[in-house]
Every structure is written in C-alpha cells, then in structure tokens.
Amino acid sequence: MPIRLAVQPSLKDLFTEAARAERGGRPAAGMFVSSGDPTVTEICASAGLDYLLIDAEHSPLGLETILAQLRAMAGYGSIPVVRLPGLDEVLVKQYLDLGAQSLVVPMVNSAADAEAAVRAVHYPPRGVRGVGSALARSARWNRVPDYLSRAAELVTLVVQVESAAAVGSAAQIAAVDGVDGVFVGPSDLAASMGLIGQQTHPDVVAAVKDVVAAVRQSGKFVGVNAFARSQAQDYLDAGADFVNVGADVALLARGTEALADAWCAPAGEEQGPGTAPRGSY
Known part of the structure; x- marks a missing residue:
C-alpha cells in the first residue's frame, strides 16, 4: 500500500487562534535567507524562528x-516562505510544484494585481495553475491525499505592498478574496516616495502604519520588514502580526565586519573585542 503523507503547515497557520495562544500571544518573527546555501538555511531553520523567507527577488x-x-528546512519547525522575483504565472506554478506552500508576490500595486496573483496560485476553474501533481513534490508525487481538491487550503498567498500607489490601495488589495496576508516593504516604499534609503523617515513609517491598519481592518494578517529592533517593535506595537527581523547575508556581513574591526585594525589604532561594527541593519 502506498504511503499517504500529510502536508506541512503554511504561513497562515501561524495566525490561527490556537497558534497565537501557543506562542503566548506574541507576534511571529522570521528572517530572509538569501545566500542560497542549504547548510546556512538549515542553521537558520533550527534556530527557533517562526518562519524563514527564502528570497528569490533580490538573490541569485x-x-x-x-x-x-526547502528540503533543508523540512525537518525543522520554521515555516518556509518563498518570495518570487515577480508576479509570473509560470514561476508561481513551478514554485508551488516544488513544494513551496507560502508565497510572497512582490510589487503588488493594485487590487487587479492581487487578483492576478490569486488566479496564478489556484487550479481551474478559479485560476490558471497548471496541473502536474503526479510529477511534483507539492503533492509528494500524489501521496498527499486529495491534493488537487485541497490545494487552495494548503497554500498561503501573501502580496507585498511597497509603493506609494499600493499604500493608497491597501484596503482594496487586502480585500481581494484569496489574498491571505500582506507584507510591507519599507525600502521600495521609501524609494517610491522620493526618500530612497530612508526607511525610517517619519513619512515612510506613517505610510507603513496606514497599511497595517487597513489590512487589519480587512481581517487579514500583515507583516513588515524591519531589521532595526526598535523599528520592528514600533510596527508590532502598531498592530503588525509578524516582522522580518534580519537576513543571513546581513548577519554574516555585520559579524565579519565586527571581527575585522576588532582584530585587523591598522597598527597604532586601539581595537579589541566588542568594537562596534562598521555597518548596521
């Protein structure tokens, strides 16, 4: 008799009442993994974070x-989330077939964009996802019972609001049936507002909080990227359900800078363990 497998949780499972209660009511926290190295991903997955966001938008x-x-994460509790390079029906199909159950679609600027993302993740007649479950890890090669009829409930779709236009349409984007949550990107948002590199500018922060309020009003979950702890906490206090608090490559960059500053200073400069790193996140 063939083995009949269960599927792993997806991102929306972090925001059920039971999951929130299990965390003691605290928001969820995760990080980017951008290096592409499975060992690094496994180290991060076994650290105790709620999720890892595998980033294919700004990483090779x-x-x-x-x-x-995804295979490196399979034995651990952190939920794998994958951010696509962009909204592309073919890529959505391929990523889902790989077994990515939680997708983040970047640069969603309108309700129409959100509706296109919903169509991409659903099989017909609701959507346009191609059917290949017998060939795909998503259905464990047809070992997940009734995968085709259950696929919609197994997938989490998060759309990314990261432009001034998207902020103005946040309520309509979040209201689209099939959108499970919204992720706010302050870096691109700042750039679209003429404030590139100024993610903590008061106008950018206010815009992020406007999105958080609009999405919460819709009943969907909402998160934000914020590497600075004080900024992350400020967004959580404003009602964000999850926060992306770091990245593997950023941690490596800052850590190695700290080592170099501590131990490789030019002769005559007093340096030592504990010297502040050159960069920050």
Missing part, C-alpha cells in the same frame, strides 16, 4: 537552489 536563486533549501 533558481528552482534547484530553492528546492534544496
């Missing part, structure tokens, strides 16, 4: 690399 990750990272 292909399908095989993402598949290796």
